[in-house]
Structure formats: C-alpha cells, structure tokens
Amino acid sequence: MSDEMEAAPDCDPYLLAQVREAFGRVVYSHKTHEKQADICFRHHRLQHAALIVLTAIGSGTFLAAVVGALGKPVVTSVATSFIALLVTAMSLGAKTFKFEEESDAHRGIASRLWDVRESYISLIADLMSGTASDAQARKRRDELQQATRDAYTDAPRTSPKAFERASEGLQRNQEMTFTSHEIDLFLPEALRLGQDEGGS
Template identity: 70%
Template sequence: MDDPSHDLYCDQRLLAQVRESFGRVVYSHKTHEKQADISFTRYQWQQAILIALTAASSGTFLTLVFGLFSNSTWTSLATSFCALLVSWMSLGAKTFKFDETSAAHRDIASRLWDVRESCISLIADMMSGEISDADARKRRDDLQTLARDVYSTAPRTSDKAFTRAQDGLKNNEEMTFGTREIDLFLPEALRLGGDEAQR
C-alpha cells in the first residue's frame, strides 16, 4: 500500500523553477496588456487628429467658397496645407496600424493569462501535495511548450510598456487581492468572512 505521506512534499527545485517561470509569464502578460493600452491610445490620437484636420480643411474650403476671407491666396494655401496634412495622416494610418497592433497585444495577453492561471494551479497542486513530482514535471513541460508557442507569435513590446507593467505589479498591486476584496466578489455562502474580511 502506498504511503499517504509520499506526495505531501514536492521537489523544492522543481517548485522554484515553476515559480520562476510563473513570474516571467506574469510580467509578459502585464507588459502586453500595457503595450495594447499604449497602442490603442495612439490609435485614438491618430483618429482624432485625422478628424480634426479633415474638419479644418473642409471649414477652410467653405470659408473660401463663401469669401469670408479677403485674401483668397492665403485661404487657398491654408486649404492646400490642410489637405496635405490629411493625406499625410491617412497614409500614416495605413502604415502605422495602431488598432491592429493593440488587438494583437490583447490576443497575446489573453493567451498568456491562460498560461499564468495554469501555473498558479500547478504551484497550488505541488504545494498541497496533490500531484506527484513526475506529473508536475509533465505539466511544467506542457506549460513551457504552450508559453513558447505564444511567445513565437507575439509582437515586440517597448521599454515604456515594461516600465508601466513593472509599476503596476510592484507599486499598484494590479495582480493581488485582499481577503475582503475577494469576499465582495463572491456570494455570501462562499465567503471566508472572519475579522480580516470585515476590516
């Protein structure tokens, strides 16, 4: 008969490796989220400027049509300049596809979220003794393969995105919750309660 205490303790070196991999995935996930936010903000600015320039060139054209300016030469130059800027911004929007870049980073973040949560489950199973070291190694290898597949299709991130991710994880605790916060998300029957949750 198997000794029930056999699986209570996991290989500490294996656990350390899984925890290290988990940490890298956490940072990668958060960095891609921040990069998606940066790209989407750039897309919004790009569209806002394009709309403003288009409106300005139309307004200048209408001003020219109705002869509200006495000097038609300056009005023509202003109209031409606005039209040139609109063309430049339109070409820029086709070249720098910030909306597509944002969507690509969000997709990678979503796929890394799955790897991240699976790492948490593996660590919990290892620490609770619910999984053998051999099974833990198999799951670790599967997660490494999954992470490699995600990273192989991931677009590059910027230093700015990494800095924001680092700040969010270290200073703003963007991935942690207190007992009270978690209890508020759950139905009453599933809450831990107690003094800590009530504070």
C-alpha cells in the same frame, strides 16, 4: 529554499522554485502586453481623432469661409493646400501604422499568457498541496513552457514604455528578477510561502 521545503515538504523544492520563477516571468509578460495594447489603442484613437479634425477643417467651404473672411485669397489657397497635405499624410499614416491591429494582437497574446499564468497558479497549488507528483508536475511544467514559447513566437514586440508601465503596475523595478516575497505578492494568499517583507 527552506521556506519552500516547509511549505511543500513532499515535493521537489527545486522544481517548485523553478515553477514559481517561470510563473513570475509570465506575470510580467502578460502585464507588458496588456500595457502595450493600451498604448497602441490610445495611438489609434488619437490618429483617428486627428484625421477627423483635419478632414473637417480641410473641407474647402469651411476653410474658405474662415480664411476668406480676412480678404486674402492667397492665404486661403495656401491654408487649404496645407490642410489637404496633412489629411493625406494622416491617411497614409493610418494605413502604415495600424495601431488598432497591433493593439488587438497584443491583447490576443495577453489573453494566451493569462491562461498560462492561471495554469501556473494551479500547478503551484498542486505542488504545494501534494496532489501532484513530481513527475506529473514536471510534465505539466513542460506543457506550460511549450504554451509560453508558442505565445512568444506569435507575439509582436513590446516597447520599453510598456515594460516600464508593467513594472509600475506590478509595483516592481527589477527586470525579470524575482525574490520569493515578490512572487508571493502575485499569488493568492493561501499559496504564499509567507516570507517577511523584502524576501529576508
């Protein structure tokens, strides 16, 4: 807290600490939704690639030519039926598991959270430079909290895998807990409080 008071002596240090913590949470949420969108899009690509391959293999003429060359019509019939079953299952799966739509939804939330994240950076800059009064900063903070809440209300759920990838991407392992040093790593250099490594 003393570092925050030294960095921005004219603003409420508790307000600055709260805004920085909220900023850190938004950074994590934004990155997690980005990672979840990537995961969903990869599933979408794999789903469609598998459907294309199975449909091509399952085309009766090709399969009959390959398997029929062995001279066993029963094997040809069973193989054709099995591939047709897989194609049907994949087609139903594509209608049930809409990975592309889910990916787009996560990207949309990430975009909204990016805007909130950047606005928090601006608020932190205004607090630390003294250009925003505490009253103005509290009003802006409340608006950003509402924008974040609105984004979370519309957000699809993310997976532990996405959160893990976000942690790796942000070079962190502790969920939603931030030291001042860790938040400094997210901020432009001019807005950092300049603590030693590890926040001590």
